Amino acid sequence: MTMTKFIALLRGINVSGQKRISMASLIKSCEALGLRGVRTYLQSGNVVFCARQADSGEIAALLSARIAHDFGHEVKALVLSEAELNLVVGANPLWPKLGGDLKLFHGTFISQPISEERFQELELPAQPGEQAVLAGQVIYLYCPHGYGRTKLNNRFFEKTLGVTATTRNWRTIMALRDMCAEQSSECR
Numbered sequence: 709m710t711m712t713k714f715i716a717l718l719r720g721i722n723v724s725g726q727k728r729i730s731m732a733s734l735i736k737s738c739e740a741l742g743l744r745g746v747r748t749y750l751q752s753g754n755v756v757f758c759a760r761q762a763d764s765g766e767i768a769a770l771l772s773a774r775i776a777h778d779f780g781h782e783v784k785a786l787v788l789s790e791a792e793l794n795l796v797v798g799a800n801p802l803w804p805k806l807g808g809d810l811k812l813f814h815g816t817f818i819s820q821p822i823s824e825e826r827f828q829e830l831e832l833p834a835q836p837g838e839q840a841v842l843a844g845q846v847i848y849l850y851c852p853h854g855y856g857r858t859k860l861n862n863r864f865f866e867k868t869l870g871v872t873a874t875t876r877n878w879r880t881i882m883a884l885r886d887m888c889a890e891q892s893s894e895c896r
Contacts, residue, residue, distance in 0.1 A: 710895070711744065711758040711759060711760055711895040712758065712759060712760075712761075712762055712789055712790070712895075713756070713757075713758055713789065713790035713888045713891055713895055714756070714757055714758070714759055714764060714767060714787050714788065714789055714790070715754070715755070715756055715787070715788050715789075715790070715793050715884050715888065716738075716753075716754075716755040716757070716767070716768070716771055716785050716786070716787045717753065717754060717785070717786045717787075717788070717817055717874050717876065718752075718753025718754075718755070718771070718775070718783050718784070718785050718874075719753065719783060719784040719785070719786070719862075719872060719873075719874040720753075720783065720784075720874075721752065721753040721781065721783055727779075727781040727783060729753075729775070729779050729781065731748040731751060733778070733779070734748060734753075734755065734775075735747075735748060735755075737774050737775065737778045737779075738755060738757055738771070738774075740774065741770055741771070741774055742759070742760070743757040743758065743759050744757065744758045744759070744895070745757055745758045745891050745895060747887060747891070749880065749883055749884060749887060750880065753783070753874075754876070754880060754884055755771075756884060756887045756888055756891060758891065758895035762789075764787040764788060764789060764792075765787070767785075767787045768784075768785040768786060768787040769785075771785040771787070772784060772785045784819070784872045784874070786817050786819060786872075786874055788817075790885075790888040790889075793881075793884060793885055793888065794885060795844070796815060796817075796844075796846050796881065797881060797882065797885050799843045799844065799846070799848075800813070800815070800843075800848050800878075801841050801843065801848060802839055802841060802848050802849075802850045803848075803878060806839075806850055810877065810878045810879040810882065811854075811877050811878070811879055812850060812851055812852055812854070812878075813848070813849065813850055813851075813877065813878035814848075814849040814851060814855055814875050814876065814877050814878060815846050815847070815848055815849070815875065815876055815878065815881050816846065816847040816848075816849060816860075816862065816865055816873050816874070816875040817845060817846055817873065817874050817875070817876070818845050818846070818847065818865065818869065818871045818872070818873050819845075819871045819872040819873070820845070820871050821844070821845055822842070822869055822871065824842060826869070827842040827847075827869075830868055830869075832860060833859035833860065833864065834858075834859075834860060835853055835857070835858065835859070837850075837852045837853070838850060838851055838852065838853070838858060838860060840860050847860075847865060847873075849875070855875070855877065861875065862874065862875055
């Protein structure tokens with residue numbers, strides 16, 4: 709049985725000293741679940757791995773449970789296959805149009821689908837020049853003043869939409885895509 713490449717986005721670890729998890733320990737926890745070729749990117753909960761299991765929702769639940777067991781933290785995990793991540797990268801309506809610095813573009817991944825109509829009804833607290841576009845389960849953001857200054861953040865989307873969200877800058881999303889593409893021998 710072939711293995712599938714996945715990306716896990718863990719919400720809220722190692723942010724402002726909260727929910728501290730070393731990446732070496734996180735890799736060991738993932739490997740204990742039978743995941744192979746486990747690699748992390750940065751310290752903020754980005755994990756690339758291969759699994760025989762093809763259900764990303766089930767993998768997310770197993771990861772969350774394992775993190776709670778091993779580290780005592782309640783952490784939401786959002787898991788995407790390599791194909792799903794490639795679709796996210798290819799669907800960004802802002803990046804090709806606006807171009808510019810990767811750090812000004814972000815993807816907010818939401819845990820449940822919401823309708824385009826519901827998204828359009830939101831009163832977005834956007835500053836001049838900021839943009840937010842929904843495509844699938846990702847809200848693509850352009851924050852020319854920086855993500856640290858925008859009100860179009862996780863807290864806003866979680867509160868107004870009633871979903872769990874986790875945001876990555878475009879540089880991180882592209883790096884995760886590249887890490888998946890490089891990972892081949894571990895997935896056989």
